[in-house]
Amino acid sequence: MRTSWPDERIDRELAIRNPEREENLAGSEHTPAARAVLNRVLAVDPLAVDEWSRSGRTWAWTRQDSRRAFRAVANRKGSRKWRIAVGVVAVVLLAAVAVGVVANGSDSRSTTAPVGRMHTEWRLVSSTGPASPFAATQTSAGLIQSLTCPTTSVCYEVVDGGLLGGTLVQGGIQGGIPLPPAAYESNDGGVTWRQLTLPADVALTTSFTCPTATDCMVGATSGPYGDPGAPAVLLSTQDAGATWTATTVPLTGVITGTDPALDPEVTGQPGYLNQLICFSTQTCFGFGVVPTDQDEQPLTATPALPVSLTVFVRTDDGGATWTTYAFPWMANPDGSPGWSNEEPATFSCATQTSCIGVAQVLSGPDPSGSGVQIPSLFTWSTTNGGTTWSQSWIAGMDGVQNGLSCPSADECLATVSLGGLGSSNDRQQGVLVTTDGGATWAFHQLSSGYGYMGPVSCLKTNDCWVGGSGATTASTAAIFATFDGGTTWSPVQLPPALTGITTIDCVSTVCLAIARPSSATPTLNGQVWIVPSVVLTNG
Amino acid sequence: MTMGDARRHQLFTELFDANHTKVLAYVRRRLDANVANDAVADTFLAAWKNLDRLTGDPLLWLYGLARGVVANHRRALGRAGRLNVRLSLLDPPSTAPDHADIVGWRDPFAAAFRQLSEPEREVLQIVAWEGLTPAEGAVVLGCSTTAFKVRTHRARRRLRHLLDANEVTQAAVTTRPPARSTAPEVGEPLPKEIS
Numbered sequence: 001m002r003t004s005w006p007d008e009r010i011d012r013e014l015a016i017r018n019p020e021r022e023e024n025l026a027g028s029e030h031t032p033a034a035r036a037v038l039n040r041v042l043a044v045d046p047l048a049v050d051e052w053s054r055s056g057r058t059w060a061w062t063r064q065d066s067r068r069a070f071r072a073v074a075n076r077k078g079s080r081k082w083r084i085a086v087g088v089v090a091v092v093l094l095a096a097v098a099v100g101v102v103a104n105g106s107d108s109r110s111t112t113a114p115v116g117r118m119h120t121e122w123r124l125v126s127s128t129g130p131a132s133p134f135a136a137t138q139t140s141a142g143l144i145q146s147l148t149c150p151t152t153s154v155c156y157e158v159v160d161g162g163l164l165g166g167t168l169v170q171g172g173i174q175g176g177i178p179l180p181p182a183a184y185e186s187n188d189g190g191v192t193w194r195q196l197t198l199p200a201d202v203a204l205t206t207s208f209t210c211p212t213a214t215d216c217m218v219g220a221t222s223g224p225y226g227d228p229g230a231p232a233v234l235l236s237t238q239d240a241g242a243t244w245t246a247t248t249v250p251l252t253g254v255i256t257g258t259d260p261a262l263d264p265e266v267t268g269q270p271g272y273l274n275q276l277i278c279f280s281t282q283t284c285f286g287f288g289v290v291p292t293d294q295d296e297q298p299l300t301a302t303p304a305l306p307v308s309l310t311v312f313v314r315t316d317d318g319g320a321t322w323t324t325y326a327f328p329w330m331a332n333p334d335g336s337p338g339w340s341n342e343e344p345a346t347f348s349c350a351t352q353t354s355c356i357g358v359a360q361v362l363s364g365p366d367p368s369g370s371g372v373q374i375p376s377l378f379t380w381s382t383t384n385g386g387t388t389w390s391q392s393w394i395a396g397m398d399g400v401q402n403g404l405s406c407p408s409a410d411e412c413l414a415t416v417s418l419g420g421l422g423s424s425n426d427r428q429q430g431v432l433v434t435t436d437g438g439a440t441w442a443f444h445q446l447s448s449g450y451g452y453m454g455p456v457s458c459l460k461t462n463d464c465w466v467g468g469s470g471a472t473t474a475s476t477a478a479i480f481a482t483f484d485g486g487t488t489w490s491p492v493q494l495p496p497a498l499t500g501i502t503t504i505d506c507v508s509t510v511c512l513a514i515a516r517p518s519s520a521t522p523t524l525n526g527q528v529w530i531v532p533s534v535v536l537t538n539g
Numbered sequence: 540m541t542m543g544d545a546r547r548h549q550l551f552t553e554l555f556d557a558n559h560t561k562v563l564a565y566v567r568r569r570l571d572a573n574v575a576n577d578a579v580a581d582t583f584l585a586a587w588k589n590l591d592r593l594t595g596d597p598l599l600w601l602y603g604l605a606r607g608v609v610a611n612h613r614r615a616l617g618r619a620g621r622l623n624v625r626l627s628l629l630d631p632p633s634t635a636p637d638h639a640d641i642v643g644w645r646d647p648f649a650a651a652f653r654q655l656s657e658p659e660r661e662v663l664q665i666v667a668w669e670g671l672t673p674a675e676g677a678v679v680l681g682c683s684t685t686a687f688k689v690r691t692h693r694a695r696r697r698l699r700h701l702l703d704a705n706e707v708t709q710a711a712v713t714t715r716p717p718a719r720s721t722a723p724e725v726g727e728p729l730p731k732e733i734s
Contacts, residue, residue: 005699013648014667020567022560029559037580038555041587042548152647509648 013509016463016483023485024435122479122513124495125190126535145502145514145533146207148216152510152539156208156216156241157184157193162528173522173529180204180225183218185241190512190535196241201225202233206276206286214240215281219273219288222246231270232288234319238281247319249273253291254309254326262293262306271311277349285355285386286313286322287347294329310345310359314386325386330361333376333393345380346404346414353385354409356438358394358401358416374398377416381438383409394441397432403466405458410437413464413486415453418443429453429468433461433486444486453480457506461485465511467501477501477515479536498534510539551587558598559583561669562605568668569609581608599678602669606661606679651701659694666691 028034149155158181166176180203183196198204198220206219215238223230232249251273253266271290278284287310294307312325327345345359360375377394399418406412411434418428429452430445446453446468458464466480466489477498480489497518504513513536522529562582567575582605586593593600652660665676677687 005702007695010663010695010698010702011667014652014663017649018568018668020564022564025560025564025567027560028563029556033576034555034559034563037576037583038552040580041555041584042551044584044587 016459016509018462021462021485122492122494122536122538124534125512125537126192127517147503147505147512147514148208148210149505149507149510149512150210150216151213152508153187153189154210154213154240155186155190155505155512156196156210157186157514158182158204158207158218159184159533162525162530163522164528166529168522168529176529178225179528183208183241187213187240189510189539190537199235199244199246202235202246203230204235205232205272205274209276209278209284211278211280214238216241217276217278217281217284219249219276219286220246221270221272222248229270230272232272234273234276234284234286234315236281236319249286249288249313249319250322250324251288251290251311251313253293253306254311255293256329258292258294259306260293262295266291266293266306271308273313275347277347277355279352282318283316283352284314284319285347285349286315287311287345287357288313290326292326292329312347312386312389323386325389327380327389328391330359330378330391332361344401346401347380348404348406348412350406350408350411354381354383354406354437355386356381356404356406356412356434358404358412358414358432360400374419375400377401377432379438379441383437392438394432397441397443399428402452402454403456405456405464407458407460407463411435411458411461412438413456413458413461413482414441415456415466415468416443417452431456431464431466431482431486435461435485442486444489446480446489455501455504457504457511459506459509465504465506465513467504467513467515469500476518479504479513492538494536498536502533510537512537512539547590551590554586554590554593554597554601555583558601561598562601565602565605565669566609568664570612574612578605578608578612581611595678596675599671599675602665602671602679603681648702651698654701655694655698658690659697662687662690663694663698 029038145160146158147155148157161179161182163173163176164179166173168174183198183204184193185196186193199222201224202220202222203225204218204220208216208218210216215236217234217236220233220235221227221230222233232251233246234249236245236247237243251271253269253271255263255266269291271288273286273288275287276284277286289308290311291306292309294309307329309329310327312327313322315322345357347355347357349355357380358377359380360377375398377397377399379392379394380389381392382389397416397418399416401414401416403415404412405414414432416430416432418430428443428445430443431453432441432443434441453466453468455467456464462483462485464482464486466482468478468480469476477494477500479492479494479501481492482489494515498515499518500516502514502516504511506512514533515536516531516533522531559579563575563579566578566582570578582601585604585608586601589604652663655663662676662680665671665679666673669676669679671679673687673691674684676691677684680687680690682690
């Protein structure tokens with residue numbers, strides 16, 4: 001019977017699951033803990049205590065011990081029978097060895113060296129037409145398209161709802177009415193999709209987060225689509241989207257006393273969730289923005305516009321009660337007022353205690369002379385489940401963050417564009433990598449000739465996949481893989497004529513990604529203009 | 540301190556500095572981080588007490604010692620784990636499994652690997668994670684090179700059978716994370732078994 005698991009694949013899968021790389025521990029012998037061990041060991045008199053030698057016998061059964069045991073058996077009464085039996089066993093073993101060597105090749109090392117998955121091919125699993133459930137409005141400024149796969153076969157997708165009515169103009173739609181985002185589910189690895197029925201008058205604002213294949217949560221606002229007064233809610237399902245329950249999330253304006261003139265605009269005004277991470281049906285972390293009475297800097301309107309604050313909320317009882325933490329408004333590294341109406345931040349929580357966020361605040365002149373400023377990157381991190389957060393600048397790294405994935409409490413990989421905001425040639429595309437919980441970050445630049453790096457999904461820092469644009473033109477879809485912590489990247493082979501990897505999610509050893517055909521134009525589905533998308537996988 | 544003692548200290552310090560990272564990595568691949576440092580300390584303590592017996596490649600010798608230390612820790616953890624299971628039956632934990640638990644549990648490869656015996660896992664780990672040749676791995680396990688190759692072949696064959704069988708049934712499986720009390724390990728994609 002043919003197997004899909006040859007030796008090479010087994011060894012490859014094992015290698016990529018190596019839970020600890022030596023390079024991550026380089027210099028460990030110089031740490032205070034290691035020196036303490038060394039000093040403690042050297043303080044022991046090796047000749048005075050012999051219990052170690054005795055106990056050592058139990059863990060290091062030597063060949064000499066084996067020979068001694070064999071002789072003991074062979075010298076027993078009736079040893080001739082034993083010798084015959086041992087001889088038979090030896091012949092059988094020799095035959096097994098011969099089979100093993102032949103099947104294994106002459107040197108198993110040649111096929112078992114740790115290797116990555118960089119040769120994995122990506123293929124199209126769904127190339128649905130205009131009536132596709134995947135709909136994305138090209139004219140929408142805030143294109144929503146996010147993929148969440150709790151298992152290798154079950155995935156959930158949030159997409160723009162399309163535009164109702166309007167006119168097709170030069171590939172875009174003019175005058176259409178935006179519809180709230182829609183949700184879809186696939187239980188066959190992305191081949192087929194069905195639209196989920198959501199509660200009336202809700203608009204999704206986050207990706208799905210699914211502790212299991214059927215238990216999922218998603219952030220939303222409840223009320224007429226586009227109503228700024230619609231409160232934030234947590235939608236939960238325990239039957240893969242067949243039924244939903246909605247609980248209110250207490251995201252409301254924060255009064256700091258900075259500009260009392262803004263208080264009427266802020267008091268009682270709802271915010272919304274833009275990220276949701278659930279570890280179970282009970283425990284969820286939410287990140288969102290709320291209005292506050294901090295003036296936008298520099299002032300661009302009279303009266304001043306309020307700045308939005310990033311907030312963290314947590315529930316441990318399925319949304320019945322919430323605790324809230326409002327991140328302080330950030331000034332620039334030099335203390336000057338930041339120029340931002342919110343702090344674009346992306347968070348990733350590897351455990352229920354550890355989260356890291358990469359955020360940015362505008363500062364400094366743009367070297368291209370465009371007049372806008374280059375954001376300074378900084379991190380938020382917590383090690384106590386969000387009770388307290390600490391902030392630190394990513395020194396010398398000015399730019400914008402595009403995506404973040406933290407496969408463990410200490411390891412994160414963030415895709416960034418560093419440098420000027422003017423021409424794309426001024427920017428350095430690449431990743432920031434931390435292996436110490438965000439204390440230090442190393443920048444690894446993507447080879448020149450490649451474009452944008454956006455959505456990222458990591459199984460480990462040494463096993464990350466990034467969606468972006470490719471080498472030939474900025475509109476060509478590309479997926480990059482790294483197996484060495486981001487130092488080197490390999491673009492993988494993709495089907496032709498695709499543009500824009502909008503989302504990617506990896507689970508186990510399989511990744512799914514969403515892209516759009518290069519030739520896709522909005523098409524009417526009834527009265528709704530939609531744009532088809534395609535699903536890719538390396539599974 | 541005699542001259543002999545000084546020389547012994549120097550030799551051991553050099554041995555420690557040259558191999559600490561690799562031994563630490565070996566242990567952390569197999570034990571939870573909370574006990575890994577203790578296991579590394581135990582390994583080097585055993586090395587210090589048996590330094591006169593060192594022959595051949597020091598790293599392989601240390602791997603062999605570490606292998607025994609890891610086994611001892613697993614036995615100790617197994618006793619503690621069984622006690623915790625009994626306690627958890629009296630007072631079930633209210634917290635949900637970590638995200639890493641869920642990721643690890645829904646990995647069919649990890650699930651199949653978890654079904655191998657500890658010796659089968661060890662021989663595959665030595666090859667894939669430590670990157671040792673059959674001759675080197677044989678030193679660590681205290682067997683012949685041929686025996687090591689045979690063990691490797693058999694372990695791969697059994698894992699392949701498990702994976703093939705899982706693939707047949709996987710489509711019908713709805714993956715759910717285990718309750719905390721039955722989750723084999725915390726925070727690693729592959730289990731670090733408690734034997």
